[in-house]
Amino acid sequence: MIGLQPPQTTVKLPAPPNWQAPLPHGGKLMELKAWWQQFNDPLLLHLIDQAQTVSPSIASAKSRIEQARAKKVGATAALLPDLTANASGSRGLESLFFPAATIGSIGLQTRWELDLFGGNQAAQDAAQARVEGATASWHDARVLVAAEVANQYNILRSCEAQVAFAQTDANSRSETSRLTENMSQAGLKPPADAALASASSAQARNTLLTQSAQCDLAIKALVALTGDAEPKLRKRLQVASGKLAQPVSMTVTAIPGELLAQRPDIIAAGQEVIAASADITQYQAQRYPKISFSGKISMMQLDVAPAPKGGTVWSIGPLAVTLPLFDGGLRVANVEAARARYTEASLIFTGKIRSAVREVEEALVNLHSMGQRNEEVAKAVAGFNTAFAAKEELYKVGLVSLIELEESRRLAVQAKTGQLQLRRDQIAAWISLYRALGGGWTTAEAGKVEPQKALFN
Numbered sequence: 001m002i003g004l005q006p007p008q009t010t011v012k013l014p015a016p017p018n019w020q021a022p023l024p025h026g027g028k029l030m031e032l033k034a035w036w037q038q039f040n041d042p043l044l045l046h047l048i049d050q051a052q053t054v055s056p057s058i059a060s061a062k063s064r065i066e067q068a069r070a071k072k073v074g075a076t077a078a079l080l081p082d083l084t085a086n087a088s089g090s091r092g093l094e095s096l097f098f099p100a101a102t103i104g105s106i107g108l109q110t111r112w113e114l115d116l117f118g119g120n121q122a123a124q125d126a127a128q129a130r131v132e133g134a135t136a137s138w139h140d141a142r143v144l145v146a147a148e149v150a151n152q153y154n155i156l157r158s159c160e161a162q163v164a165f166a167q168t169d170a171n172s173r174s175e176t177s178r179l180t181e182n183m184s185q186a187g188l189k190p191p192a193d194a195a196l197a198s199a200s201s202a203q204a205r206n207t208l209l210t211q212s213a214q215c216d217l218a219i220k221a222l223v224a225l226t227g228d229a230e231p232k233l234r235k236r237l238q239v240a241s242g243k244l245a246q247p248v249s250m251t252v253t254a255i256p257g258e259l260l261a262q263r264p265d266i267i268a269a270g271q272e273v274i275a276a277s278a279d280i281t282q283y284q285a286q287r288y289p290k291i292s293f294s295g296k297i298s299m300m301q302l303d304v305a306p307a308p309k310g311g312t313v314w315s316i317g318p319l320a321v322t323l324p325l326f327d328g329g330l331r332v333a334n335v336e337a338a339r340a341r342y343t344e345a346s347l348i349f350t351g352k353i354r355s356a357v358r359e360v361e362e363a364l365v366n367l368h369s370m371g372q373r374n375e376e377v378a379k380a381v382a383g384f385n386t387a388f389a390a391k392e393e394l395y396k397v398g399l400v401s402l403i404e405l406e407e408s409r410r411l412a413v414q415a416k417t418g419q420l421q422l423r424r425d426q427i428a429a430w431i432s433l434y435r436a437l438g439g440g441w442t443t444a445e446a447g448k449v450e451p452q453k454a455l456f457n
């Protein structure tokens with residue numbers, strides 16, 4: 001392949017040497033692939049499996065694998081001789097001087113184009129890279145669907161917990177309203193207090209109804225993701241209503257380059273760089289001479305009076321050489337277009353690397369921040385609850401005003417709502433980290449399709 005650009009077989013990872021965010025620590029470390037198991041929630045596992053079964057994005061990714069495999073078969077076939085069988089038969093009177101004759105033949109014919117400049121081999125390399133890239137994209141689609149289902153499930157369970165708390169708060173305000181109304185009728189409280197207590201109770205019921213509607217929307221989102229029947233899903237969800245999971249810490253390697261080697265989307269983008277490089281070689285080879293070789297062998301039977309004849313005929317050749325002389329600049333344009341696609345693929349690849357590093361860094365920062373806030377939020381909830389309980393008892397004996405009671409209640413509700421949101425956001429951050437780490441995928445997964453070249457150096 002003298003004068004041709006050799007195809008690229010590896011891509012470099014321009015990754016930073018270390019993470020700039022603190023790594024998670026403590027707890028039991030588990031394999032990412034088994035990470036969902038530690039949620040101890042069979043329904044979540046079922047929903048993830050169901051969503052991956054019916055997901056159109058996963059089906060499309062699977063279709064792209066099959067298409068890439070078919071193209072690879074075609075590229076491989078171009079490197080091999082073409083062998084065809086033929087048979088023919090005829091009868092006719094070709095001349096007035098000879099009797100009618102019957103002619104029959106059966107034989108084989110072959111043609112082989114020598115891959116003198118490596119264009120066909122480059123086409124096969126490009127097809128192989130795209131098979132591996134499509135396989136990695138399929139794994140990436142599965143990881144994305146799992147994360148999407150888990151996030152929606154987390155939103156629903158958090159919503160259910162908030163509904164349970166809103167119900168408790170509504171019951172408490174309703175009881176306060178009832179007591180205040182009784183005391184107002186007895187002349188122990190002014191009518192304004194009764195009106196305030198009634199308004200507070202109505203506000204709590206409104207919050208409860210709004211939160212319940214949000215839960216209904218979350219269920220419908222899960223129905224759309226999984227394809228499950230809504231009545232059946234609602235029945236299953238009742239088992240652990242309002243129960244939020246507590247994810248176990250996962251391993252995060254200290255070297256970003258090691259992480260990036262297990263991101264299927266990074267692998268897919270890298271394989272496209274390799275394929276685009278091979279495309280350049282393929283189109284360059286089309287500008288040079290082509291040499292093809294053909295041959296045939298056949299058995300022929302000639303049935304003509306006075307005596308039939310039969311035998312074997314064969315030929316070797318011709319040895320054909322074709323040289324492109326003028327094509328209006330088409331072949332040069334194809335090479336330039338291939339180079340442009342290579343540049344584009346390289347930029348996309350490096351852009352995905354930067355995005356991957358950012359996703360991991362953001363997830364780590366969020367987890368670190370939320371971990372630090374947990375203890376303080378718990379103290380706030382406990383303190384406001386204690387204060388509210390004390391104010392409630394004092395209100396019953398007339399030692400504090402209703403305004404003071406409602407202010408204490410507002411602070412307690414605000415703190416508890418914040419704690420539930422923090423819990424939800426913390427689980428979401430763990431799911432984001434799971435996604436950012438590639439969902440447990442490794443380059444060995446692509447080997448299940450076919451052995452692949454070394455992608456990273």
